[in-house]
Amino acid sequence: MHEFMSIRTTGYSHVRLTVTDLERSRAFYDMVLGLPVAYELPADADEATRESLGFLYGGVIYSYGDGFFGLRPVAPGSDRFSEDRVGLDHLSFKVADSSELNIAIDLLEAHGIPHGGIKDIGSGLILEFRDPDGIALELTSPPAHG
Numbered sequence: 001m002h003e004f005m006s007i008r009t010t011g012y013s014h015v016r017l018t019v020t021d022l023e024r025s026r027a028f029y030d031m032v033l034g035l036p037v038a039y040e041l042p043a044d045a046d047e048a049t050r051e052s053l054g055f056l057y058g059g060v061i062y063s064y065g066d067g068f069f070g071l072r073p074v075a076p077g078s079d080r081f082s083e084d085r086v087g088l089d090h091l092s093f094k095v096a097d098s099s100e101l102n103i104a105i106d107l108l109e110a111h112g113i114p115h116g117g118i119k120d121i122g123s124g125l126i127l128e129f130r131d132p133d134g135i136a137l138e139l140t141s142p143p144a145h146g
Contacts, residue, residue: 013068014069015070016059016072017070017071020076020132021132026060033093035069059071059072059073090128091135094140095140100139125144126140
């Protein structure tokens with residue numbers, strides 16, 4: 001009889017979110033995260049280029065840390081995210097400290113994006129908000145010192 005071990009991973013390779021409107025989602029994520037684009041289909045792409053970038057599904061992939069963060073615009077326009085369905089509950093991004101959370105609040109408020117304020121959850125501080133499709137997002141910082 002074989003004894004099985006768990007798979008030893010070393011981190012995340014990428015995360016890709018399914019969105020309803022690429023232009024709207026790109027504007028949001030460009031504004032909030034400001035990540036560099038790793039892959040996107042050039043407007044003047046020939047058929048060979050379109051085929052080689054088919055994995056984009058018409059979306060965009062950003063460089064993020066040691067991996068990638070992508071947007072895949074294939075959801076019907078009437079679809080909305082729910083953390084109460086099978087699949088994603090929320091996506092959390094690390095920030096260096098609470099000052100970054102305060103900067104994020106200013107940015108979100110300047111763009112009229114509702115948020116839950118900074119919450120102390122004991123193990124750290126979080127700031128919750130949603131993207132244009134209602135996908136639950138969170139910024140997480142180390143605990144406040146004081």
